[in-house]
Amino acid sequence: MSIGEFLLVIVAMLSPFLLIGIPIWVLWVGIDNIGLGTLRKCFQKIDLHETPQPGDVTFTYHTYRGILVWSIQEEHTIWAEPAEARKLLGRLLRFNLTMGMLGAGMVFIPLLAIGNYLAQRRSISKQVRALDRSESS
Numbered sequence: 001m002s003i004g005e006f007l008l009v010i011v012a013m014l015s016p017f018l019l020i021g022i023p024i025w026v027l028w029v030g031i032d033n034i035g036l037g038t039l040r041k042c043f044q045k046i047d048l049h050e051t052p053q054p055g056d057v058t059f060t061y062h063t064y065r066g067i068l069v070w071s072i073q074e075e076h077t078i079w080a081e082p083a084e085a086r087k088l089l090g091r092l093l094r095f096n097l098t099m100g101m102l103g104a105g106m107v108f109i110p111l112l113a114i115g116n117y118l119a120q121r122r123s124i125s126k127q128v129r130a131l132d133r134s135e136s137s
Contacts, residue, residue: 036065042095046087048078052079057080057123059089059124061076061089062076063100068102072103085124089117089124096109097113
């Protein structure tokens with residue numbers, strides 16, 4: 001069996017899933033809820049605060065989710081302790097690099113997600129240094 005024939009068999013096997021399975025899944029879950037459960041899992045066991053508390057850092061991160069031509073971008077503003085903030089930031093990056101890749105902007109999402117991750121990580125580090133300076137004085 002040549003490589004061309006092998007690829008044709010793979011495409012033939014995946015076609016029913018793509019043509020029937022994905023629309024059924026989208027209708028079952030609801031287009032606005034795609035990836036929402038996975039996003040909620042990112043926030044589990046993370047101690048977040050509604051307002052800034054002493055010793056907290058803040059960051060703003062955008063998440064992307066969707067499927068094919070439908071995508072949703074959400075902005076999350078977080079106040080948490082530095083260790084918790086770093087843990088959540090890493091989870092949100094992984095979310096973007098998995099669930100975000102299913103949406104229409106799959107070419108740009110890794111660049112945006114990683115760039116925003118690095119910027120927010122740097123911001124958290126600066127805030128921690130400022131907190132350390134204010135505590136020592």
